Amino acid sequence: MNTDLSFRPVRDDDLPAICTFARTAEELYFLAPRARFPLDVEQLATSIAQRSDSRVVCRGAQVLAFANIYKHEQGACWVGNVAVAPQARRQGVARFLMQQMARLAAERHGASELRVSCFNSNTAGLLLYSRLGYTPFALEERLDSRQQPIVLIHLRLPHPER
Template identity: 90%
Template sequence: MNTDLAFRPVRDADLPSICTFARSAEELYFLAPRARFPLDVDQLATSIAQRSDSRVVCRGDQVRAFANIYKREQGACYVGNVAVAPQARRQGVARFLMQQMARLASARYAASELRVSCFNRNTAGLLLYSRLGYTPFALEERLDGQQQPIVLIHLRLPLAAT
């Protein structure tokens, strides 16, 4: 299905494109709750430096999606900073990204489970994860950027043994 997509490690030259993925403060909050809108290269580079396995999905020479692993424990890899370029949404790019992150976690870390967290207001993200087979296992109460209650839903996907 998406044979025109490539999955590779992030490069410094990709950062300006990734910074354009969040079109609003709310979208940026879903991507990186501690970041300030608009996202800039310095904020993104700092986040990447604190994480591992930052990857992009490209169509041709255009970066279309981004994610990384922010924690590994007890056989689980936690994927974060999941973002898709606005012009690439609803085209299977996020599905491809998450499938590739699952393969990476399984192959590189022998992970038996992939975990993601998604805010309750991020309907597109919740629908994506549900379609991919992720199930909720915990809820965490947070305050959003306006200090209003929001729920962070933690989801998991068992990975097939290889």
């Protein structure tokens, strides 16, 4: 357990750091398919304004991860814009983030299920969600930034940890 991590609402001064999390156009596509690379504060602020419960994970003053809720319906919350700083990957930060988002969804929205969507080419994301107990329940065909077919996999975690 990462006891040195904290979880809090996003602040305006966090946005420049979050914008550095996607190092490539492909990483940004996984994070925010409609965004233009490189991500900038204006694009991120616009996305945040259209969503709820935007949160960050920090170690001290350093922002390490970000996510929000973009839909809640029929006992399920959809978590999106999930991103971890490159230097914090594979250290349990994403696990902590998703556990905290599950707790938030249950407490604030009464969610009994957490849902995420992940593109088929996002191997790291799919492995993370699988390790956390998420299972696929639907596939959606999309076109990637090069207008090539890609699959958006919708996953769910019933009864997330509270």
